[in-house]
Amino acid sequence: MIDAYEESAGMGERINQLKPGQADISHGTILYLEDVTLSFDGFKALNGLNLTLDDGELRCIIGPNGAGKSTMMDVITGRRKPQQGRVFFGQNIDLLKLPEHEIANGMVGRKFQRPTVFEALGVAENIELTLTGSRSPWRMLKVRSTTTERDRIDEVLTTIGLIGLRDRPAGVLSHGQKQWLEIGMLLAQNPRILLVDEPVAGMTGEEVVRTAELLVSLAGTRTVVVVEHDMAFVRKIANKVTVLHQGSVLAEGSLTSVQNNPKVIEVYLGETPCSN
């Protein structure tokens, strides 16, 4: 379908002068959003949003439904272009000038809110398609799986606990397993920033614990941004929380500080956001 908000840069254009590795993060900032506004037919899903992420941090984003959390991820990944504002990776890479697929290569990886895997393909094939490396059609026509690739796939599958389901079609996985597979696809993609939209929806208690451990272990070498409704989960992993409301930041800080913030309490209609 035609989506006016999704005009990406033309396929042939090479505006990407800088590789992800050439990002300037000398000031410790990996992602920088300034005054970002994106409206859908006049409705501002993002409204003057400012956000700064430090390299290697683990940030939780919370906020009521419709606050603009998923839309924010759309902007960072280049899936939607905002009408206004600036989005920088490091100090020098302007993400608004890059098409989605170039941002995805090495810079920003994303897990969708609704788990999205390639259902007709096998579990291992899902990981294989997301391994780092050139995405050119010509390479994909010729390429054969190498042992290095197979080892890497098995490594990722072991991490996400799906090694036993290696050759099953991804379509038969349970909801929680699909969530894990998608996280595994992100691991294989190995981006500097991981955006994880509601990762524990549909997971069992034990799976939630393992997901928390995994995400915490990823931070440090990578920057991890988690959007989650599950407050118990947020408490397990977060050191810094950002509260979004009506497309802009309402509060930011430690979980306790935002939970005691009167504005936040009001937005959550009196109920403490940690009622679980």
Add this chain to the structure above:
Amino acid sequence: MFSRKSLGGNDTGGLIVMLFIALMLVWVSVGNLAVHESSPWHVSTYTVTLLGKFLCYALLAVSIDLIWGYAGILSLGHGAFFALGGYGMGMYLMRQIGDHGQYGNPNLPDFMVFLNWHELPWYWHGFEHFWFAALMILLVPGLLAGLFGWLAFRSKVSGVYFAIITQALTYALMLAFFRNEMGFGGNNGLTDFKEILGFSITENSTRVGLFVAAGIALILGYLIARTIVRSRFGRVLVAIRDAEPRTRAAGYPVAQYKLVVFVISAMLAGVAGALYVPQVGIINPGEFSPLSSIEAVAWVATGGRGSLFGPIIGAFAVNYSKTELTTIAPDLWPFVLGGLFILVTVFLPKGLISLLALRKKRSMTEAAPPNETPRDPGSKIANQHNAPPPQEYLP
């Protein structure tokens, strides 16, 4: 949704269909050329040409399945690429007529003499050489598909919108080719062919040769398509078909993939059209009719999309029925085709191939409907909070 068998591993169906076609090529050729007419085993030249036509249709169906069944691109204008390939061959055949035409002009086809033209338009130059025509048969559909696809895919036009503009494309070409000034023979098209590569086109042996060529083209086209869908490129196509936003988020330049496969598919369709024209003896703008393209998609749906061999069965089954029916009650055909399409969509969404015992063993993918609600006990966690909207705004 789609069986994984089509992507790797077991491929019995494809193998059987290919063997069947190879067998048919031998049987029909021998039956026509070597068996005497009085024998019940004799195959008439009419049958040879009819089956030859079906082989071309089957190649067109394979080309459509490559983009629709694997990349999820529904083109309702593939008849345009078929017709362009046909015109390329037609131009070569016209030039082969030489001074054997009614007006005996060695340089100009009859219709140009009739229009009082004095020299050959520039774009007819070169078509006296078979190699040049063959090149154009690949290049012209390929380039048109490249340009059209580039414009469409980079602006993320897909689904129904794409289907509609492909209909517009073939319709526009039909109107253009109807015009005499275009220099392609107007509504009469190109016909009265005499020779191909020095062989008389009406000769039995030539007809059998063309039939065999069409069969070989189908087998090669099928093998090319099969190699593509079984490569990692093919898995990216399936990824695009089933979860395009996910594929983009994984770093794939989706538009480039669609463009590449669309161009390859258009070239296959062009070859099919080129082999069709010398067998039927004519190419006219009617081949661009939007309805022809829709019919071709119906063959694919009937046979079973996303398998490559299903559409071959579909093309043969539907066109055989059409041939039978149009001799009895020609007016009924559109209704039968429409009815068939509805029946297949409702009762056999995977096409005729799902009837075959080959598919008896239900694939695992089919057992699990996509986006099933979570069954595991822990899913309660998800439902405890004011439930997040289940769907994202996927385009």
